[in-house]
Amino acid sequence: MAHHASHExxxxxxxxxxxxxxxxxxxxxxxxxxxxxxxIVAFSMQHGxxxxxxxxxxxxxxxxxxxxxxxxxxxxxxxxxxxxxxxxIFIVWMLVAFVYEGMKLSDVNFLR
Amino acid sequence: xxxxTAATIPGRTEWDGGVSPMGVSYGKLMMWxxxxxxxxxxxxxxxxxxxxxxxxxxxxxxHAHFVFSQEYWPVPEKVFEAVPFFHGVDLPLVFVGxxxxxxIMSSVTxxxxxxxxxxxxxxxxxxxxxxxxxxxxxxxxxxxxxWTHFIVGTEAGSTIKEFVNGSWATRVIHGANLHENQYGPxxxxxxxxxxxxxxxxxxxxxxxLNFLIYYRTVTGMYDRRGSYEMVEKVGLYWHFVDLVxxxxxxxxxxx
Numbered sequence: 001m002a003h004h005a006s007h008e009x010x011x012x013x014x015x016x017x018x019x020x021x022x023x024x025x026x027x028x029x030x031x032x033x034x035x036x037x038x039x040i041v042a043f044s045m046q047h048g049x050x051x052x053x054x055x056x057x058x059x060x061x062x063x064x065x066x067x068x069x070x071x072x073x074x075x076x077x078x079x080x081x082x083x084x085x086x087x088x089i090f091i092v093w094m095l096v097a098f099v100y101e102g103m104k105l106s107d108v109n110f111l112r
Numbered sequence: 113x114x115x116x117t118a119a120t121i122p123g124r125t126e127w128d129g130g131v132s133p134m135g136v137s138y139g140k141l142m143m144w145x146x147x148x149x150x151x152x153x154x155x156x157x158x159x160x161x162x163x164x165x166x167x168x169x170x171x172x173x174x175h176a177h178f179v180f181s182q183e184y185w186p187v188p189e190k191v192f193e194a195v196p197f198f199h200g201v202d203l204p205l206v207f208v209g210x211x212x213x214x215x216i217m218s219s220v221t222x223x224x225x226x227x228x229x230x231x232x233x234x235x236x237x238x239x240x241x242x243x244x245x246x247x248x249x250x251x252x253x254x255x256x257x258x259w260t261h262f263i264v265g266t267e268a269g270s271t272i273k274e275f276v277n278g279s280w281a282t283r284v285i286h287g288a289n290l291h292e293n294q295y296g297p298x299x300x301x302x303x304x305x306x307x308x309x310x311x312x313x314x315x316x317x318x319x320x321l322n323f324l325i326y327y328r329t330v331t332g333m334y335d336r337r338g339s340y341e342m343v344e345k346v347g348l349y350w351h352f353v354d355l356v357x358x359x360x361x362x363x364x365x366x367x
Binding site: 009011012013014015016020021024025028031032035038039042043047051052055056058059062063066067069070071076077079080083084087088090091094095098099101102103105106 | 133134135136141144145148151152155156159160162163166167175189204205209212213216217219220222223224227228230231232233234236335336338347348351352354355358359362363366367
């Protein structure tokens with residue numbers, strides 16, 4: 001066949017950027033280290049407010065890395081970042097309202 | 113990578129819809145807002161879990177002497193302590209830790225697939241999508257095992273007192289379902305099935321979407337289209353599933 005018509009488009013593959021890929025693996029490393037740290041805390045600390053506090057902080061650290069780096073939100077337009085972050089206020093409000101309600105319900109303790 | 117600056121559309125003025133202020137495509141923006149609404153749903157579940165848990169008394173004694181009872185909320189690390197092929201060995205949270213590792217790794221391979229998509233590198237997208245699908249299937253299989261173990265229960269079981277035909281009787285129950293629970297108050301099992309089930313269904317949907325993306329990559333659809341942005345959109349969803357698991361892991365298994 002002298003003439004071969006191809007429907008496949010010409011695709012130019014850009015070579016990988018080593019620095020960018022290293023950065024992604026670094027973020028993955030941080031996530032794993034934080035998770036391992038959580039495990040160590042889980043088995044070496046007495047249960048209580050401090051332990052819960054550490055877990056919550058570690059979780060927020062992990063969430064920041066996942067959303068900021070993996071989901072790329074850190075590098076988006078400012079208005080997009082705020083459109084996603086500001087509605088989170090409603091979740092915080094729900095948390096406060098339910099925890100407050102929960103404390104009142106434990107006072108009544110109708111389950112027992 | 114998408115540009116953080118506002119994109120302009122040729123032939124249209126700024127006041128004629130010619131500027132995209134968020135600098136992302138419609139599909140990607142809608143994926144973000146869908147994920148935001150999904151975050152509300154999961155927050156609702158986890159916060160309600162906290163509310164119900166705070167109404168139940170906690171185990172009063174030292175954790176080393178913990179026994180299952182309907183009287184107080186169980187200590188999660190005493191419930192989730194089994195690992196496949198290590199029957200009878202007390203390995204608290206080891207299996208769920210492995211599941212967390214699998215999901216984080218599949219998130220990494222997904223972000224590498226997105227990165228390869230930006231470079232129009234079909235072979236690399238195929239490779240990393242396959243790893244991501246494998247991670248998702250591994251996670252789901254682990255969850256299936258964990259559910260089975262939770263439902264079947266331990267050999268010793270737990271003795272409950274119940275009112276049958278006008279008199280009190282005792283009965284040994286094994287495992288948990290929506291009506292009775294060997295490990296503690298039945299709300300504990302209900303939330304376990306609902307929260308991890310809802311998350312597991314998200315993972316399942318994610319694996320389906322990832323497979324679709326993989327299929328379309330292999331058949332050259334994105335090469336013809338000239339853009340691998342679909343990988344990015346499904347990638348957002350997959351990272352969100354990982355994000356939710358981070359919260360479930362903390363608030364259901366650790367705290």
